[in-house]
Amino acid sequence: MDKISISGLVLGLVAIVGGQILEGGHVGSLVQPTALLIVLGGTVGAVLLQSPYHIFRQGLQMAKWVWIPPVVAQKAQLDQILKWSQLSRREGLLALENLIPALKDPFARKGLQLLVDGADPERIRELLEVEIDAYEEELRQSAKIWESAGGYSPTIGILGAVMGLIHVMENLSDPTKLGPGIAVAFVATIYGVGLANLIYLPIAGKLKYYISRMVASREMLVDGLVGIAVGDNPRIIEVRLNGYLR
Template identity: 40%
Template sequence: MDIATIVGLVSGFIFIIWGILISGEIGSFIDISSILIVIGGTLASTLISYPIKSFLGSFKVVKNAFFHEEISPDGVIAQIIKLANVARKEGLLSLEELAEGIDDKFLKKGIMLIVDGTDPELVRNILETELVFLEERHTEGQSLFETMGSFAPAYGMLGTLIGLINMLKKLEDPSSIGPNMSVALVTTFYGSFLANVVFLPMANKLKIRSNREILVKELMVEGLLSIQAGENPRIIEEKLKTFVPPELRTDYKDQLESEGA
């Protein structure tokens, strides 16, 4: 579970409601027609913009924003070094048995390609092609929330215009101008709130997670190709460390020595 996403959303709601209560009352910001215009209009325009399958898949994307098991680059590097040591001692064919105990399907696929004696250039092409389509799938989920983030303020403004039109029809009654103006502006509030507290932050979180996952997958590709090329595990370690920020790099000296590298 991603604590940051939950804390961010909850704190966003709390601080805004708190600010409202300090200077007014929460009842003034509740208007059913405004909610219908902003949420209904945003969903309708998003449905027009995307295929129904992608639209329904957004619910799964929302789940990924809250529940996501992030792959540690540090753990992947350690795993690659272990594979390199085994391949160096026992040959590439010995990796097939180790692949059975690996949960990551992408890494497992790469290992099996190497074991099967696939040409290194073809191995790179196959894995990088899979990365391209993985990134495209991720981008579609991100763009869906970005689209909703752009539509919500627009429908907020549309609702405000509707409220102003209704207000202008009743100018002969001065007592109705204040309440009608308040309702008109509430719609803009809803649109801005949903865009900046929910949709756009969610899109940004998904983008960051996608970039991190792609980075780890690219690390796997380089590690597997280095193993196939028969490079020394120490050289592979130094090469893969370039994918990780200096402050997060780990020394694998003990592991290399224990494996007899």
């Protein structure tokens, strides 16, 4: 569980609600289901219109990374690559073939299979980097739905506020309803801006961070496989790959 994400969200909400209370306002005045429906529904609709379904679904699934980060065990991967390197120097590249079925990561299996098959080092890098680029692009497109939601939400909030003001204008004959009506109208703007800056954009930023780590992990694997293919000393490989950990 990522405690800093929870702390950040709680701190943001407490600051906003606390400010409302300190100003003499009531928390209940910030609770407007109609405004929330307009903002959430409009934002989701805009994002759905923008994104293919599988990208939208994957983006929603990736949101859990904010609370439960994906496992990116770069140190363990480095140790694994060094074992491959030492084994290949002792017994040759074909000795690595028995290790392939035990690998859970399809990308690692593919890379090690290319290495065992004796593919040219630059060819190994070229083939695997094409897959890395496609992998990164799909993840970033999925994360982008949250960034897009952060762009649409404030605008939908303004739309909700204008709709509320229209309703107020229709009741100008009753001055007692003007103040409360205007207050309710602007709650939609609060929802739009608040959701964008407290939820959507922070989620997008954290997902991008984890995506960059996952991509770096794959790049480290490629670098290690190429090092083994060209016959680099395990110590040289370790020194080079340690740069990814830092």
